[in-house]
Every structure is written in structure tokens, then in C-alpha cells.
Amino acid sequence: MNRRDFLALTAAFPALAGMAPGKRYRVGVIGHTGRGNYGHGLDTMWKEVPGCEIVAVADADEAGLSAAKKKLGVDNVFRDYRAMLAKSAVDIVAVAPRFLEEHRDMAVAAAQAGARGIYMEKPFCRTPSEADEIVAACAKSGTRCAVAHRNRWHPALIHAKKLVDEGGIGRVLEVRCRGKEDARGGGLDLWVLGTHDLNLATFFTGPAVACTATMLNAGKPATPLDVVQGAEASGPLAGNELHARYETESGIPIFFDSIAKAGTPEVNFGLQIVGTKGFIDFRIDLPKFAHVVFGSPTLASDTPREWTPITSGGVGKPEPDGTLHQRLAGHILPALDLIAAIEENRPPLCSDKDGAMTVEMVCAAFASHRNNSARVALPLENRDHPLAGWK
Template identity: 55%
Template sequence: MNRRAFLSTSLATTLSLHQARSAPSARTRVAVIGHTGRGNFGHGLDSMWLDMPETEVVAVADADAKGLAGAVKKLKLEKGYTDYRKMLAEAGAEIVAIGPRHIDQHHEMTLAAIQAGARGIYMEKPFVPTLAQADEIIAACEKTGAKVALAHRNRYHPVLPALKKMIADGAIGQPLEYRVRGKEDARGGSLDLWVLGSHLFNLVHYFAGEPRACTAGVFQDGRLITRADVKEGAEGIGPLAGNEVHARFEMTDGLPAFFDSVQNAGVKTAGFGVQIIGTEGILDLRIDAEPLAHYLAGSPFGPNDKPRLWQPVTTAGVGQKETVENIRKLVGGHVGPGRDLIAAVKENREPLCNAKDARVTLEMTMGIFESHRLDGRRVELPLKDRSHPLTRLS
């Protein structure tokens, strides 16, 4: 077996749907927090545990009574809690799933779970609304040893090590840049940046290392946004403005990463992905798609009279059929991420997509707003001021 196949197979084995065929008699206890009408239970962060025989959902909380009744039935429980703090105090759960997509609740829920003794927390993305809140959660984790994992599902995909190996082996020639576009639907611009761009930045971070600096501009209908444009954003995001975003990051690996999102500019066949562009080819990653990655050989610059074909990249290699069984459930159904979090708790290591990784993603988002606030000037990351830049916009 070559090293590329070994790396991918090793990760796939770690996250496998069938890893726990003979589940231990003492299953990991999981408590779930949702909030119907305010982000609900995220993208399956309640039901994912039912696909893992080594876990047991022991409690669920939802401040909405009707939503709670539905969750109790769905999770096959006898009762639930309208007060998640009461649940955390009584459930004795080792793992807590924080489901609401409205991120203004994440900070308080996470600290409450840590204080109640949770050893692992699996959280819907994005992370939290401010860098100060991210710093506080990470400090609490460092003090208690709790592990926080973010539901950036693509980060757990077993093909990622193979893609890194392809780059190192020269499959795309000399790497030149990362090109990133949001989904660019009705949420295009700053909301796209927050809600969907977090997936993209997380992948750029995986390949390129830490962001070192940012230059950016944020626009509303073609003009630079001002303080008058700032309003409370959807999904508990906090201050928000702009339906068009253009940014450039300087990454640790020496390459630039470009992010762009324009409202209603996207179509289903393009956007919402990351391209790693080199002198002799391109690697393309489509978020939440399967296969996740495709490869285009040859120089991306200039006309070419020879037909070129995008080829899927799987854990078995370029153009090969995926050999990891039920990979959609493994990745898209959060089974792999859930198993990684449980392993991280037992092994006292960080999850593959941890709180510090999530803070890097948030740093990139805030770096865009801070550069815009300073008239597009280059700003170094991490930011010294941990407050939200749009609250300081003139």
C-alpha cells in the first residue's frame, strides 16, 4: 500500500461507521441541547448519536415545549427538559451536543456544559459571535481539559490527507493560491461569509496553516458599507452589513487565499467551494458534496486545444471508486466527527476540528471586517482588539 492510500485508509478506519461493531457495554452518555425556532437542533446534531451504537442519548433540552415533545419522541426518551442547565446538572452526560444554529447561544451553553462536567462538546457551526467569547471558551477548556469539536463536517473527510499528499507530490505543480467562493445565494455577502464561509475557511486553514494578515472590502449594492448599514444579523450572528465581500489573506504556507461572495451571483454548478490552484493543475473541493474533491490536470492558464477532464479524487486515488463504505453517512451524518470527539476525550487530545481551529476561522471573518473598517488596509492576524470591528465602524 502506498503512503497516500495508507493515510486515507488510516483516517477512514478511525472514523468508520463500523468501528464499534462490538460496542462496549458501558456506552458514552450524550445530552442534546436544541432550541426550536432559534436554530433548532442544527444539521442533525440530535439524531447523529442514534447511528453510533457506542453512544446513548440520555437527555434532551429545548426551551420550546412543542419542539421538546418532538425531540423526546425522536430520540426515544421518556421525558425532556425545557431548561438545559437543569438537564446538564441531572443527566450526568460525558458528551453534550449543542445544536442551535443561532450562535448567540453557543457561548453560554458551552460554558454551562463545561461547568457541569462535560468532557466533550460537539457544536453546530459557526462558533461564537466574537473573538472574546472564543478566547473565554478556549481558556475554560484548557483549565478543565474539556474538548470542543465543531461540526465542520468536511474537515473530517478521510480524503483530505490524500489531497495534501497529492500537493506535496507535485500533482498540481507549484501551488500558487487558494480561491474560495461562498454559496452566493440570497445570503451572499457578509451573511454568506459567516454562515457558509466558516466551512471554507476551516478547509483553507487545514491546507495553508494559520492566516497571518488580511486586506478586504465589504460593499452594499456596490458601495462601501458605513456604520449606517450595520444591523443585527440573522441567526444570532450580531452586527452585520454588506451583500458583497472581497478579501485576500496571507497564509503561513506563503500562498494567498482569496474569498469572494456576491449576493445572488451563485448557481448550483459553481461556488461554495475551495480551489487550490497550481502551475500544472487544480484541486477543487465542493462543500458537503460526494466526492468532496476533483482534480484537473494541466496548466490552468491560457488556451488549450486538448480536452481536459475533471476527475474525482477518493480515498482510493484519482479517478477511482470510493472504497469507504457509507461515506455519506460517515461524513455528512456526523458519525465520523462524533467518533473522533469521543476518541479525543479518551486519548486526551484535540479533536480534528477543535475550538482553536474554530477561533482561526472566526479570526479570518473578523479580519475582513477590521480591514474594511480601516479602509482596506492590511491588518495582521490574530487581531489585538477582540471586540467586533463593525461596532467600531465609522
């Protein structure tokens, strides 16, 4: 990474650039109680974002809407989010439900209504075709859309990427990812947790260009008879174990593996960038987010190797920002970056196109397995769900 690129990347991180919104933004929140609710605080977060005011909320569930009205302190409430978009003149729309089934419709409606910004719960949507529609709608309206893979806003990434680009861990050999591997092992783990991993991995490798994958059910290759409708409206899924390998634009492969009930979730969930002279470890959503271990990852050492932290202050530096984890976990930094993206007419650090890439990668794993684990190229030719209609 050259100095110009490094400075540009640094300027995009509001925690380091000292950015503050220059005017007030009207926020409309879309939730759906019983169908994904309000995600990971994507409703209440706006009460903490400088320059933002929640002016309306929509929830198709009457009891949920009543609770949201009280919790958010707004009187402008709607059972139909389309009515909210038509009548409330909002600048930013929070698409908050965790369930995927309505993400496309909600985001497209927000863009068509003229929203300047959208902040979406992850996963982005269910299929590449849905992702195509969201990206196209936002491009047509000029809407800036950010996806809540909040680790993409961690300032430690600046220093980790600089370390990689300057050869600090030698030649990068691969990126290895695992989900939480709780009861959601396999395809659901890939959707719900693995999208965090894949989104972060491609920040270092560039876009994925091909995939080979295998899904297993009780240790045997999954068949059409194993296909069920996944939890959280994730669409067709099969099996409780998944192993995928992605080729990327840079030539660095990304591996994702998930086995149901394979270990301690907090230990498993994350990724490692493995180089010839060390590796960088990321533990998704934990306060101690990134560490580097120097030395060959395969050669035995006579002395213990130190796990050196990578913080917003740099490699081996103590974290100088005592509120950083709170502002990341609470989505404050992503929200500030979305506002900056609107004002500066640029993509957010994790944009709709980044979200679309993770959807493409998830569906590519399913497509490969359906085709006897054959290599499938990205972008996928079939833009629908690969397991739909599998016989």
C-alpha cells in the same frame, strides 16, 4: 508530507482506521426551537453513532421540547440546559442551535459541568473573545470540543494533501473560495457557508496571519449606515458583497468572495487549490467532493482536460465506501473521531481551536473593511465584534 505524518493523519480518520468506541457514552442534546432549532441533525445523529445513547435533551421552547422528547425517545427533558448539565451526568454534549448567540454560553457551561466532549454546530461563535472563552474553558476541564465542519473528516483529504505536498499540482499559488452566493451574499454568506471554506483552506495553508477585505452594498463601499443585525443571530453585518484576501503562515494566500445572488449555489460553494501544474477542486458537502485537474490552469490546451476524482481510495480511484457520504452528512465520522479524541487524549480533527481560527478570519474581514480595507494582523487586537459601535 513524510510517511510518519501521513500514517498519523490516516490513523485519525475513523473510516480508514477501523476505529470503534470501546464503551458507551451518555449524550445530552441542547437545542433551542425558534433560535436555531437543532442544526443539521445534531440531535438525531447520536441515534446512529455506535456506543452512544441520548439520555437527556434541553430546549427553552416548551413546544419544541415536547417534540424533541418524542423525536429522540427520551424522558429526561429540561427547559434549562444548565439544569440538564447539572442533573444528567452526560459525557458528550451536542450544542445544536444554528443561531450563534448562545453557543459560547452553552459550550462553556458544558465544559464547566465536566463534559468529556462537545460537538458544536457551526459557525463556532460570534467573536474572538467568545472563542477565547470556549477554548479556555475546554482546556481547563480537559473537554474535547469538535466543530461541525464535517468536510474536515473526509478521508479524501489525506490523498489531496499528499498530492499537494508531493508537488502533484506544482507550486501552490493560491486558494480561492466562494460561498453559496444566494440571498445571503456578503458577510452572512461568509459566516454561514464561508466558514466551511476557510476551515478547509487552512488545513492546506496553515493559519491565517493577516487580512485585507472590502464589503460593498449595492456596489458601493459599505458604511456604518448599512450596518444591520444579521440573520441567525450572527451579529452586526453590512453589505451584500464581500472580497477578502488572507495571508497565511505558509505564504499561500486564501481568497474569499461572495456576491448576493451571483449564481447557482451548488456550483459556487467550494474552493480550489491552484498550482502551477493543476488545481484541486472541492465542492462542499456534495457526494463528489474532490477532483484534480492536471495541467497549467492558465495555458490553453488542445485537448479536454479530465476532472480526476479524489476519493477515500486515492487519486483517480472509484469510491470504495458506498456509505461514506451518508456517514459524513450524518456527522457519524465526526462523532466517532470525537470519541477517539476523548479516549486518546488528543484534539479532534476539527477542534475548538480550528473553530476559533475561522471566527478570527471572519472578524478580520470586517475589521479590515472598517479600517478602510487596511491590512489587519491576526490574532486581532480587538477581540470584540469589529462592526459593533462603528460610526
